[in-house]
Amino acid sequence: MNRTDYSTFFVVMTLGVGLALGAWGCGSSTACGEFPLDDEVRQCMVSEIEMMVVETFPFAEYKQVDLNEFSRQLRKTLEADSADDVFVGELSQAVSSLRDGHTRIERRGLQNPGVAPVDVEEKNGQLVVRSSDEDRFQKLVGQTIVAVDGIDADVVLRQAGLPMETGIEGEARLSGLTQALGGEEGTSLTLTMKSGEEVTMDRRSFFAEPQVTIVGDYAYLKLETFGFIDDLEKIDEGINESLDSRGLIIDLRGNGGGYPSVTDGLFGRLIEEEVEPFKLVDRHGELHRELKAPSRGKTFDGPVVVLVDRRTYSASNYFAHRMIEHDRGVLIGGHTGGGAASPQRGKMLVPGVWFQVSTHVLQPPTGFHSESGLKPTVAVDPNEPTAEDDERISTLTATPDPVLERALRYLEGLR
Amino acid sequence: MKYSGLLMGVVMIAILAWPGVAVAGEEVEDEVAQEELDQPEESDQERGSSLLPLRPGMALKSGGGFYRSVPCQCVDRHLWTTQLVARMHLGWRATIEADLQFGSMLLGGRFPSEGWALGGRVALMEPQGRWWDGLHVRAGYRQWRVMGMRAEGSPGGYGALNWELEVFRHFYIEADAVVGRTFQAMQHWYLMGTAGVSTRF
Numbered sequence: 001m002n003r004t005d006y007s008t009f010f011v012v013m014t015l016g017v018g019l020a021l022g023a024w025g026c027g028s029s030t031a032c033g034e035f036p037l038d039d040e041v042r043q044c045m046v047s048e049i050e051m052m053v054v055e056t057f058p059f060a061e062y063k064q065v066d067l068n069e070f071s072r073q074l075r076k077t078l079e080a081d082s083a084d085d086v087f088v089g090e091l092s093q094a095v096s097s098l099r100d101g102h103t104r105i106e107r108r109g110l111q112n113p114g115v116a117p118v119d120v121e122e123k124n125g126q127l128v129v130r131s132s133d134e135d136r137f138q139k140l141v142g143q144t145i146v147a148v149d150g151i152d153a154d155v156v157l158r159q160a161g162l163p164m165e166t167g168i169e170g171e172a173r174l175s176g177l178t179q180a181l182g183g184e185e186g187t188s189l190t191l192t193m194k195s196g197e198e199v200t201m202d203r204r205s206f207f208a209e210p211q212v213t214i215v216g217d218y219a220y221l222k223l224e225t226f227g228f229i230d231d232l233e234k235i236d237e238g239i240n241e242s243l244d245s246r247g248l249i250i251d252l253r254g255n256g257g258g259y260p261s262v263t264d265g266l267f268g269r270l271i272e273e274e275v276e277p278f279k280l281v282d283r284h285g286e287l288h289r290e291l292k293a294p295s296r297g298k299t300f301d302g303p304v305v306v307l308v309d310r311r312t313y314s315a316s317n318y319f320a321h322r323m324i325e326h327d328r329g330v331l332i333g334g335h336t337g338g339g340a341a342s343p344q345r346g347k348m349l350v351p352g353v354w355f356q357v358s359t360h361v362l363q364p365p366t367g368f369h370s371e372s373g374l375k376p377t378v379a380v381d382p383n384e385p386t387a388e389d390d391e392r393i394s395t396l397t398a399t400p401d402p403v404l405e406r407a408l409r410y411l412e413g414l415r
Numbered sequence: 416m417k418y419s420g421l422l423m424g425v426v427m428i429a430i431l432a433w434p435g436v437a438v439a440g441e442e443v444e445d446e447v448a449q450e451e452l453d454q455p456e457e458s459d460q461e462r463g464s465s466l467l468p469l470r471p472g473m474a475l476k477s478g479g480g481f482y483r484s485v486p487c488q489c490v491d492r493h494l495w496t497t498q499l500v501a502r503m504h505l506g507w508r509a510t511i512e513a514d515l516q517f518g519s520m521l522l523g524g525r526f527p528s529e530g531w532a533l534g535g536r537v538a539l540m541e542p543q544g545r546w547w548d549g550l551h552v553r554a555g556y557r558q559w560r561v562m563g564m565r566a567e568g569s570p571g572g573y574g575a576l577n578w579e580l581e582v583f584r585h586f587y588i589e590a591d592a593v594v595g596r597t598f599q600a601m602q603h604w605y606l607m608g609t610a611g612v613s614t615r616f
Binding site for chain 2: 228229261264294
């Protein structure tokens with residue numbers, strides 16, 4: 001081969017690599033096929049889920065789950081000739097019998113997931129407004145909703161059982177009634193109240209950015225998600241603003257998790273020296289990798305309080321676990337939601353329907369994993385009356401917040 | 416990634432549509448056999464403007480480096496990259512380049528990244544057959560995105576010291592030391608080294 005041949009060969013190889021990468025980038029495929037879901041596609045979906053769970057699910061013994069019974073329940077979904085959305089819902093129900101929030105079916109349909117500006121709950125079989133952080137909707141708190149966009153509240157309550165919506169990028173966490181009222185950001189929804197009043201509101205982005213507020217001597221960092229890697233820079237800016245504060249409150253209530261890299265990045269701003277790593281192990285106890293949280297940047301060295309509740313899950317739960325494992329702070333609020341698994345295996349079964357399974361468990365350096373959640377250091381009932389009017393609370397939230405109030409008192413030396 | 420096929424297609428069309436290149440390749444092969452008997456071989460650089468003033472070329476480079484977060488003011492992660500570069504050489508002195516970048520950011524876990532850049536390269540000295548003749552400076556604009564970002568991507572700029580050496584006709588090895596700055600989401604400085612191969616016609 002002469003030199004011109006070498007050049008030609010190189011060009012052809014590069015073109016080949018480029019075109020191959022282009023084809024790979026352009027292509028997209030699902031594991032089982034497309035909608036509508038015929039018998040073959042449904043069979044494939046059931047088989048894929050069963051195979052992935054049987055091969056890797058790490059909590060069968062811990063959660064006392066009979067995998068044979070699970071398989072039976074899964075295959076039962078093939079017996080009824082139900083509509084496609086009902087079938088997917090039934091699959092989701094079967095998967096939920098594993099009682100693992102990380103092993104789940106997700107719907108990935110929304111381009112820009114949006115949520116209603118009110119928080120709703122089911123009370124005695126009725127749909128009720130629980131809270132809102134917007135002043136104009138405070139009048140609705142405690143009121144019963146009879147319809148949403150003309151859809152009867154009973155139907156909306158059933159829609160809460162649909163699989164979690166995570167958006168097409170898989171980064172959102174819209175579940176339960178949040179998911180039932182969710183939709184594309186910027187679209188509107190109309191609530192028909194029991195009083196007959198109709199209230200129209202716009203959905204706002206699910207993806208609230210990290211927010212830091214300096215309240216007197218203390219800094220308050222509200223983190224609704226750890227689901228975005230570029231939020232670490234915003235968190236760093238928030239910590240930078242907090243460096244002169246006497247104490248730091250990190251609010252993880254409602255934070256459903258995200259990237260451990262972001263939580264470890266935040267933790268790294270709170271320590272000066274290296275701490276022992278957590279470990280990701282498979283169901284046989286074999287080490288997959290270590291999760292280290294090295295010190296980074298300027299350290300916030302004051303006391304830290306982490307606000308938690310039942311919805312503090314997955315990576316947020318991991319951050320809370322690190323805080324108490326390394327004695328760096330206290331947890332105030334309610335029992336966390338747990339979620340110590342890492343789902344590193346997933347497939348798009350059909351367009352917009354994703355299934356993932358927990359493959360590894362997060363083990364702390366000492367003690368047991370926190371799959372079932374963590375008890376708070378200071379338990380506070382979110383419904384208890386607040387002791388006093390505190391201007392600092394009203395700066396941060398429109399509604400009374402006994403958990404935040406207790407956190408401020410803790411930092412001031414009261415327990 | 417989906418644009419790499421397009422980029423390669425454009426380069427392929429440019430090369431194939433350049434009639435002088437395809438024909439000259441065959442002619443040069445015959446001429447080389449005769450000329451080798453007569454005189455020492457000239458490199459592309461030595462021949463310089465005796466070739467077409469505009470010459471397409473390509474490069475494939477890979478490397479890694481460090482990420483220094485601006486808000487944290489700390490080096491807390493590593494970067495890896497592979498670059499497919501399309502070039503248009505303007506004589507021996509200047510080059511316009513466009514490239515696609517694929518790589519990853521290591522922060523605890525591995526986060527795939529992608530991006531593109533548009534820039535230029537200027538030779539620091541006229542080629543005279545010395546090994547350091549291949550020194551250039553490069554600069555340009557870059558758009559970069561990593562998996563898991565809230566934002567669509569981050570704009571930035573870069574500057575580099577580039578060195579190339581023709582190992583045989585049309586075929587070069589290259590190395591770069593690059594400094595760059597990314598703005599808006601994920602503000603950071605980066606320092607990277609890359610090496611690879613390139614060709615031109």
